Amino acid sequence: xxxxxxxxxxxxxxxAFLALAIIVVFAGVKSVPQGREWTVERFGRFTTVLKPGLNxxxxxxxxxxxxxxMMEEVLEIPSQVVITRDNATVTADAIAFYxxxxxxxxxxxxxxxxxxxxxLCLTNARTVIGAMDLDEVLSKRDEINxxxxxxxxxxxxxxxxxxxxxxxxxxxxxxxxxxxxxxQMKAERFRRAEVTQADGEKQGAILRAEGAKQSAxxxxxxxxxxxxxxAEARERLAQAEAAATEMVSNxxxxxxxxxxxxxxxxxxxxxxxxxxxxxxxxxxILPMESAGLxxxxxxxxxxxxxxxTQQVAQIGxxxxxxxxxxxVAAPATPGRxxxxVAPPAGPGRPAxx
Numbered sequence: 001x002x003x004x005x006x007x008x009x010x011x012x013x014x015x016a017f018l019a020l021a022i023i024v025v026f027a028g029v030k031s032v033p034q035g036r037e038w039t040v041e042r043f044g045r046f047t048t049v050l051k052p053g054l055n056x057x058x059x060x061x062x063x064x065x066x067x068x069x070m071m072e073e074v075l076e077i078p079s080q081v082v083i084t085r086d087n088a089t090v091t092a093d094a095i096a097f098y099x100x101x102x103x104x105x106x107x108x109x110x111x112x113x114x115x116x117x118x119x120l121c122l123t124n125a126r127t128v129i130g131a132m133d134l135d136e137v138l139s140k141r142d143e144i145n146x147x148x149x150x151x152x153x154x155x156x157x158x159x160x161x162x163x164x165x166x167x168x169x170x171x172x173x174x175x176x177x178x179x180x181x182x183x184q185m186k187a188e189r190f191r192r193a194e195v196t197q198a199d200g201e202k203q204g205a206i207l208r209a210e211g212a213k214q215s216a217x218x219x220x221x222x223x224x225x226x227x228x229x230x231a232e233a234r235e236r237l238a239q240a241e242a243a244a245t246e247m248v249s250n251x252x253x254x255x256x257x258x259x260x261x262x263x264x265x266x267x268x269x270x271x272x273x274x275x276x277x278x279x280x281x282x283x284x285i286l287p288m289e290s291a292g293l294x295x296x297x298x299x300x301x302x303x304x305x306x307x308x309t310q311q312v313a314q315i316g317x318x319x320x321x322x323x324x325x326x327x328v329a330a331p332a333t334p335g336r337x338x339x340x341v342a343p344p345a346g347p348g349r350p351a352x353x
Contacts, residue, residue: 029054031053032050034052037068038055038066041063047062066107066108068100070099072098075118077095077122078118079092080122080126082126083130084137089174091171091172092170096163097163098156099162101161101162106161117161124155125168149166
């Protein structure tokens with residue numbers, strides 16, 4: 001009986017010791033998840049930080065203090081009404097990203113880490129936005145974000161926290177300011193349209209003026225070239241007239257009257273043609289004796305016959321053939337030999353006398 005009681009007591013002791021050992025093991029061995037760090041306190045005082053993985057502490061003496069996340073976290077910054085430098089009110093809210101880099105400082109340097117970061121963002125947002133005009137606030141969000149990040153990160157550095165980003169989510173001016181801005185934008189659009197149209201008209205006028213200038217230059221060059229060509233043509237015509245006059249003079253000196261008749265008849269026909277084709281002439285006045293014109297034509301025919309006779313003589317055709325070829329009678333006017341041209345009428349003398 002005593003042996004049985006001793007065995008039972010031994011079993012109870014072993015069970016108690018085993019239970020105590022299990023309790024000690026659970027109290028001294030700690031497994032920290034990835035991305036987290038735990039602080040260890042001994043009799044209420046911080047001693048060390050447990051890293052992710054399996055860690056050992058002194059059972060019943062050391063205890064776990066704070067369990068902190070070392071991952072980057074997102075913090076919503078509530079909206080608030082901010083007054084700008086030009087006394088305009090703007091409703092602004094933001095979002096902050098921060099990460100704990102020192103678990104001990106984050107646990108024991110600040111009582112409420114998220115509340116501290118939130119209040120820092122709110123107060124510094126009022127400071128930064130209040131130093132800017134409304135137009136700058138609405139157009140320079142990146143500058144606001146950078147200034148907020150610089151100030152808040154510097155302020156939270158003693159807490160073992162790294163603020164990585166601060167972004168302004170929304171900037172909402174009052175309704176009346178929004179309407180005024182819409183009207184201003186509309187007026188600016190109209191102004192730009194007018195300026196653009198005026199610039200287009202200006203460029204068009206300049207281009208048209210340039211085109212007219214080039215056209216005038218080309219026309220002037222064309223007139224210059226035409227005048228040069230006309231002068232050259234008149235010069236050549238004058239040379240031809242001089243040569244013809246010289247030939248007629250030589251023929252007269254040699255005693256050949258037919259050349260003079262040909263020359264005067266040609267001028268007579270040209271003058272009569274110009275008289276008949278005048279643009280303002282409704283009727284044509286012919287000379288009293290039209291025989292003068294016929295006489296001129298007869299003189300031309302006489303010259304033609306003589307030229308043909310000379311050519312026939314040169315190639316050796318018999319004289320009888322030449323006589324037959326030259327027997328064409330020229331029309332004659334009363335009192336004047338055939339082949340003569342009536343002199344032009346002078347003052348007090350009828351035409352053809």
